[in-house]
Amino acid sequence: MSEEFKIEIVNPEKSFFSKDDVIETVIPAFEGEMGILKDHISIISFLKPGIITIRSKSSEEKFYVEDGIVEFKNNNLSVLTSSIYNLKELDKVMVQDLIKLAEEDASKSGISDQSKYLFDQKIEVLRNLN
Amino acid sequence: MASLDDLKKRISSVKSTQKITKAMKMVAAAKLKRAQESAEKGRPYSQKMNNVILNLSSGISDKDNAPKLLSGTGKEQIHLCVVMTSDRGLCGGFNANIIKKAKSYFLKIVSEGKELKIITVGSKGNDQLKRTFGDKIIENISFKNSKNASYFDAEKVGKSIIEKFEKEEFDICTIFYNQFKNVITQIPQSQQIIPLNVENDNQNNVVDSYEFEPDEDEILSNLLPKNISTQIFKAMLENSASEQGARMSAMDNATRNAGEMVDKLTIEYNRSRQAAITKELIEIISGAESL
Numbered sequence: 001m002s003e004e005f006k007i008e009i010v011n012p013e014k015s016f017f018s019k020d021d022v023i024e025t026v027i028p029a030f031e032g033e034m035g036i037l038k039d040h041i042s043i044i045s046f047l048k049p050g051i052i053t054i055r056s057k058s059s060e061e062k063f064y065v066e067d068g069i070v071e072f073k074n075n076n077l078s079v080l081t082s083s084i085y086n087l088k089e090l091d092k093v094m095v096q097d098l099i100k101l102a103e104e105d106a107s108k109s110g111i112s113d114q115s116k117y118l119f120d121q122k123i124e125v126l127r128n129l130n
Numbered sequence: 131m132a133s134l135d136d137l138k139k140r141i142s143s144v145k146s147t148q149k150i151t152k153a154m155k156m157v158a159a160a161k162l163k164r165a166q167e168s169a170e171k172g173r174p175y176s177q178k179m180n181n182v183i184l185n186l187s188s189g190i191s192d193k194d195n196a197p198k199l200l201s202g203t204g205k206e207q208i209h210l211c212v213v214m215t216s217d218r219g220l221c222g223g224f225n226a227n228i229i230k231k232a233k234s235y236f237l238k239i240v241s242e243g244k245e246l247k248i249i250t251v252g253s254k255g256n257d258q259l260k261r262t263f264g265d266k267i268i269e270n271i272s273f274k275n276s277k278n279a280s281y282f283d284a285e286k287v288g289k290s291i292i293e294k295f296e297k298e299e300f301d302i303c304t305i306f307y308n309q310f311k312n313v314i315t316q317i318p319q320s321q322q323i324i325p326l327n328v329e330n331d332n333q334n335n336v337v338d339s340y341e342f343e344p345d346e347d348e349i350l351s352n353l354l355p356k357n358i359s360t361q362i363f364k365a366m367l368e369n370s371a372s373e374q375g376a377r378m379s380a381m382d383n384a385t386r387n388a389g390e391m392v393d394k395l396t397i398e399y400n401r402s403r404q405a406a407i408t409k410e411l412i413e414i415i416s417g418a419e420s421l
Contacts, residue, residue, distance in 0.1 A: 010178060012281040012363050014171035031343055044182060045343040046352055069353060071182055073340075078178055082281055082356070 005038045005075040007054060009063070012082055017063070019056060025077060026053040027070055028125075042073045047081065049122035062087040064129070066122060090129070099126045134406065137399040141392060148388035154220065155381035162313070162374035168278070169310060169367040176364045179357055183326070185340055186350050197347070199292075199354040202325030203301045208245040210300035210324075211236065212291070214307040214365055215255030216373045217274045222380030224308060224316065224373055225254045231318040232306045236263060247300055251287060251366075279366040281359070288359030295324055307365035308372035314379050316372035323361050326354070 007025060009017040025036045028050025047068040054061045068081030085094070105111075106119035132140075187200060213232045215225045232255075239246050249269045250256040256270045269290070273283050291303060303324035308316040342349055 008174075010175045012172055012175050012284075012360060013168060015174055029343060034343075041341050042339065043341045043343060044186065044349060046349055069179075069182060069349075069356075071178070071340075080175060080178055080182070082285070 003038050004056070005077065007077045007079070009052075009079040009081065009084060011080075011084055016081075016084055017061075017086075019054065021056045021058075022054055022077070023057060024053075024055045026051075027079070028052070028065070029070065036072060036077060038075055040072050044069065044071050046070070047079075048118060049125050051087070051125065052079065052084075064090060064125070067118075087129070095126055095129050099123055102126065132398075132402075134399065134402060137395060137402065141395045141399060144388050144391050144395065148385055148392065151381045151384040151388060155378055155385060158374045158378040158381060162371065162378055164278075165367070165371040165374050166310070169371045172364060172367045176360050179353075179360050183350075183353060183357055186342075186346055186353065187326075197351045197354055199295070199324055199358070200326050200350065203298065205301045206244065208247060208300040208302070209239050210247045210249065210291070210294065210303045212249045212251060212287070212303065212305040212362075213255045213259065214305060214369050215250065215252035215258075216369070217253050217272055218373075219254060220380065221373050221377035222383075224376035224380075225252075225258065227316070227318045228306050228308055229255060229258050231320060232259075233262070235304070235306075235320060236266075249287075249291070279363070279370050281363050284363035284366055285359045287362050288355065291324070291362075292355050292358060305362065305365055307369045308376075310368050310371040310375060313375040316376055319365075319368075321361065321365070323358055326357070 003023055004021045007017075007019050007022045008015060023037070027034050027036065027045075028048055029045045030048050031045075033050070034045070047065055047070060049066045050064075052063045052065055054063075064085045064087055065079075065081050066083040068079055068084070071078045071080075102119050102122040106116060106123065111119075187196070211232060213228060215228055219225070236246055236248075246263075246266050248259065248263055248267045249271065250259060250267060251271045251273075253270070253272045253274065256267065256272075259267060271287055271290075273279075276283055294300060295303070302322065304320050304322045306318065306320050309319045311317055
């Protein structure tokens, strides 16, 4: 029996990415990284900034996300996100820009601890990319 | 009867107007294709978002402690209406249709003795509503500078709405926009986004059991603000497709009317030219006869 399932990543503008023969996906869920294999229990969770890794037999793809929602049901994984970048297309300059933006947000006063944590997380992930 | 010269001038002026409307039609048709595509591409996101929320809200055990964006404030006193129109004119009944729909809703609210607040998106709506409901407009948002509807813009609108909701400036929020059906038909829509009408879109009754991480409440309170931006974005996409569609058919009509007018004027021009020639001939003949 095949061990493959389907993934679809959509952002508000379009369907960003989809693949039929995914073996494993690692997502940065809110309470820690989560690996999803075929026949995972139905789950809804949301994402913190991090890297989505999608492995299929032939290839491995990585995406950087800032936020979003994941839904897994009947071997369909949908990721809804408003900010996603393919790591291949993300060059150093863009990463620097994103870090700068996140740092600005993090240094604002009056933000909640939770969003501060998210921004710090974002900066850390981005720094590790370089 | 107008002189030959006047007629000639009129014909050429109508012809150049026709050229303009034709060009506008072409531009609108090209833009419509793009707008329609992005409206279609944007649908999966809002649909999935809706599904997730549907699943979540049915999974919520404690209805009383549900987030306010879902359950409402418990009052219906202050209504906020977001009227979404275009920034440019010359698109037939597009703006007028939304305004008409919105106005009848406004009158209903006012007659029920409730308070009304209006946010207009797009300058045309603001211009038209200023006259009758000017004192009710609390904000006007315009995206004249951005070419296509972007999620970033929608998020801005969404955030400002949520901010107002958290300050308890209103109880119920409704958005007005045109739904794109096809090039000729656009349906003005009103949609209540706060509190969310979950029962309304209960088409797929199969509600699966999910595992939630973290728990339902936390996901919901994170998701609902996003859903508002998503709904507004969807409305913006539908609106821009509708606008181009309406403009295209309006300009098509205008081009056809201009063509008819040119035909009529040409006949009149030829007739008066013929009359002038006949008159001259008669003058010459009667002149020759009298010799």
